[in-house]
Amino acid sequence: MKKLISLLICAILCVPPGASAAEKPQISAQSYVLYCPQDKSVVLSREPEKRMKPASTTKLMTTLLTLEAAQNENKTVEFTAEMEAEGSSMYLKHGEKLKLSDLAAGMMMCSGNDAANAAAITIGKTKEGFAGLMNQRAKQLCMKNTHFVTPSGLDDDNHYSTALDLAKLMAAGLENPAFARLTAQKSARVSFESPGNKTAEYNNHNKLLRLDPRCVGGKTGYTVAAGRCLVSAARQNGLTLICVTLNDKNDWNDHTALYDAGFSSLSAYAPEDLSLKIPCAGGERDEITAVCQSAEPIILGGGESGRVRRVIKTEEFVYAPVNKGAKVGSVEYYLDGRLIKKQSLNARDEVKIQKVKVGLWQKIKEFFNYG
Missing domain, CATH: 3.40.710.10 (DD-peptidase/beta-lactamase superfamily)
Structure with a gap:
């Protein structure tokens, strides 16, 4: 039992300092x-x-x-x-x-x-x-x-x-x-x-x-x-x-x-540019392009950048009209399950509502039913 406790103490003492804390070298500067x-x-x-x-x-x-x-x-x-x-x-x-x-x-x-x-x-x-x-x-x-x-x-x-x-x-x-x-x-x-x-x-x-x-x-x-x-x-x-x-x-x-x-x-973990398509209902186009521009690097501890996970969150589709720059989702970055950065996904272009085409017979009916 004493041997086990000694091993545990040794293991604790031998754990390196936190990744974010740099070990101080000997510096002669005032x-x-x-x-x-x-x-x-x-x-x-x-x-x-x-x-x-x-x-x-x-x-x-x-x-x-x-x-x-x-x-x-x-x-x-x-x-x-x-x-x-x-x-x-x-x-x-x-x-x-x-x-x-x-x-x-x-x-x-x-x-x-x-x-x-x-x-x-x-x-x-x-x-x-x-x-x-x-x-x-x-x-x-x-x-x-x-x-x-x-x-x-x-x-x-x-x-x-x-x-x-x-x-x-x-x-x-x-x-x-x-x-x-x-x-x-x-x-x-x-x-x-x-x-x-x-x-x-x-x-x-x-x-x-x-x-x-x-x-x-x-x-x-x-x-x-x-x-x-x-x-x-x-x-x-x-x-x-x-x-x-x-x-x-x-x-x-x-x-x-x-x-x-x-x-x-x-x-440093550098978020990259992101561009993806999202279906659009009722618009002049049937999809929009959502973009997320690269941001300043996320500063992490040594070796942590390889453990960053990116999660993209959007609705299954969006409804027209969609304004240029409108938020349509988000991009989240996690380190070991902890949220460390969140960015918006925004519409690259405007999408207007699709105008319904009215046939000749419908126009005649609307004319005689007017008033």
Whole structure:
């Protein structure tokens, strides 16, 4: 009996942790977060809302605003003395001219403080004016513990952010196609408008793009006061994760370790497009097409996506008229018998009531019986 109890205790102790709880690796960052933008959840963290100096990860915001401005009007910028900056640079010279989108490349690739200043002054008239735009967007993104002062991220006592806020910022950037393409590049070539024969190629400081094939972008940062800062994003099997480490001497390895933990503990089930026919009574057509568009992936524990069951619920037939977009059923997703998502099935097209054709003899009868 004692042996049986011992075996049961051993079995309980040996059960692995829940699929949704990632096992924490040893991370050297003062503050970090592993964030899933698809369901806005924190997977792993240490003091994710601690206000810290973000260094050049600030340029995620500057780059995003610059690319948005360039999409409206990709202005030509002439580099001037007021745009000069200390620190990392794309080495712009007075009088050189290039597009806003090229300044964005200079920020994302080589962390150019000069590019950040040039974009900020062009878009916001002054660096202070641009900081106002940065803080306005931060508020829109619910970055509750962030305040920007400089477009480059150079240290200022009133310039701060958090690991969680920077993860939200990176998530917003990935939703912008131009930003997502740029941050994923290992290098970028810039063609200057003046001098017209000048081109320059800049390598991306984000070494994780070369070290980890799952990485789809990010931004480095460093000052003596901030330490090494890194924001990155990775994607695997339909699941996207964002990692932020602040003041971390071992950031490359820590990001890989956090992604290993996250991707092993989570999975994504992607609902597919669905189209089916439902009989229709009394309509101009004898059936309707019901559709359900694919939705955002459902984030589950590791290995759980293979246990998802889809159930389609509709009536045997519908009656005309049917309006376009009308709900005609539902699609439900179950994990081990538990409902985890429900979507509507909607009519793709309108179906009108069929008009009854009246014969000649019926029309004559109706004429003489009228009144």
